[in-house]
Amino acid sequence: MPRTLDDLDADGSALGVRVDINSPLAEGGLADDARLRAHVDTLEELCRRGARVAVLAHQGRPGGGEFTDLSAHAARLDDLLVAPVAYCDATFTAAARAAVADLDPGSAVLLENTRFYAEEYMEFEPAAAAETYLVDRLAPALDAYVNDAFATAHRAQPSIVGFPAALPAYAGRVMERELEVLGNIAESPEPRVYVLGGAKVDDSIDVARSVLERGLADAVLTAGIVGNAFLLADGVSLGAASAGVVNERSHGAVKAAGDLLDDFSHRLYLPRDVAVERDGDRVEVDLGGLPAAEPAMDVGARTLAAYADILEDAGTAILNGPPGVFEDERFEVGTRELYQAATRAETSVGGGGDTAAAMRALGIEGFDHVSTGGGAALRMLSGEPLPGVEALRA
Numbered sequence: 001m002p003r004t005l006d007d008l009d010a011d012g013s014a015l016g017v018r019v020d021i022n023s024p025l026a027e028g029g030l031a032d033d034a035r036l037r038a039h040v041d042t043l044e045e046l047c048r049r050g051a052r053v054a055v056l057a058h059q060g061r062p063g064g065g066e067f068t069d070l071s072a073h074a075a076r077l078d079d080l081l082v083a084p085v086a087y088c089d090a091t092f093t094a095a096a097r098a099a100v101a102d103l104d105p106g107s108a109v110l111l112e113n114t115r116f117y118a119e120e121y122m123e124f125e126p127a128a129a130a131e132t133y134l135v136d137r138l139a140p141a142l143d144a145y146v147n148d149a150f151a152t153a154h155r156a157q158p159s160i161v162g163f164p165a166a167l168p169a170y171a172g173r174v175m176e177r178e179l180e181v182l183g184n185i186a187e188s189p190e191p192r193v194y195v196l197g198g199a200k201v202d203d204s205i206d207v208a209r210s211v212l213e214r215g216l217a218d219a220v221l222t223a224g225i226v227g228n229a230f231l232l233a234d235g236v237s238l239g240a241a242s243a244g245v246v247n248e249r250s251h252g253a254v255k256a257a258g259d260l261l262d263d264f265s266h267r268l269y270l271p272r273d274v275a276v277e278r279d280g281d282r283v284e285v286d287l288g289g290l291p292a293a294e295p296a297m298d299v300g301a302r303t304l305a306a307y308a309d310i311l312e313d314a315g316t317a318i319l320n321g322p323p324g325v326f327e328d329e330r331f332e333v334g335t336r337e338l339y340q341a342a343t344r345a346e347t348s349v350g351g352g353g354d355t356a357a358a359m360r361a362l363g364i365e366g367f368d369h370v371s372t373g374g375g376a377a378l379r380m381l382s383g384e385p386l387p388g389v390e391a392l393r394a
């Protein structure tokens with residue numbers, strides 16, 4: 001574990017605190033504030049301990065529709081925190097440095113979207129990242145750096161890997177908890193059951209291979225588009241519509257799933273039935289009734305019963321990606337029931353941005369840990385190092 005806030009002398013210090021509040025937007029503001037809420041404990045603790053907190057964050061990607069300034073985020077953080085949170089529309093210029101210098105102990109300022117500057121959307125080694133304008137200009141105004149942005153830890157961008165090369169660096173409370181849970185999956189109670197669904201087929205198959213090869217998974221239950229890739233690899237004739245959805249997402253998924261089946265068929269579980277939309281209704285089709293003209297939108301009752309049995313006996317259930325098109329109420333049952341079954345395992349962990357969104361949409365509670373990370377959680381579950389975490393450890 002890198003140094004944490006327990007090791008930091010916060011009182012009176014000017015801290016650069018990197019958070020991930022990259023959020024879906026609605027007209028005029030934030031559509032969802034879950035990621036802002038996640039950082040409240042870290043920011044509140046630092047303000048309570050008398051720090052002067054300069055918050056660093058990104059929103060969207062250059063050229064994308066959700067690429068905006070952070071004024072709405074600052075207003076929302078100000079509502080969520082007891083401590084006052086101001087907004088500064090600069091990130092490292094004289095105006096930004098003055099905003100940091102003017103901070104009273106126990107108060108915070110959210111600096112402007114780090115990705116407004118081209119260097120922040122490039123990847124660097126830490127020493128080179130420390131020479132970018134952002135780090136070079138802002139670090140002298142700060143006493144220390146805190147990284148709480150686990151969800152961006154897979155990006156070797158200046159605000160993530162550059163500051164730790166220039167300043168004493170610490171993990172915030174979100175980062176600490178994510179590393180405790182996702183970083184120690186190998187010590188979690190057995191048997192360990194992974195449920196891999198969702199639309200990020202290649203990522204999910206990478207996770208499956210990694211956890212099977214490393215002996216971390218006793219069972220991998222496949223669902224959603226991932227499950228369909230495995231069914232196709234197993235020779236099931238799903239129908240052109242479902243095959244088209246898999247191929248749209250990934251050209252190599254069926255081959256990769258087939259290779260995995262060759263090596264680990266005894267620990268991989270495939271759907272036994274699927275649900276499709278027929279004449280406006282949910283219709284469940286056994287594998288014997290396939291191919292279907294319509295695309296598979298969910299797993300069916302036979303699959304749910306078999307998977308729920310396995311999950312209820314699990315020491316650790318790790319879920320990544322929704323098993324069905326949960327946004328459509330006719331096809332939410334697979335996601336709802338499998339997530340609920342997972343909460344009955346001794347320990348339950350959810351990873352991936354879509355997983356958290358599905359839990360919120362369906363009101364699922366009772367998970368021991370729901371990761372704030374999408375790509376970062378997947379990387380960590382695959383056993384790959386995260387540049388942001390490595391930088392904190394250096």
Ligand code: 3PG
Nearest residue numbers: 020022061151152374375
């Ligand atoms: C995320 O939403 O996964 C993080 O905020 C990282 O965003 P990015 O994929 O645009 O780097």
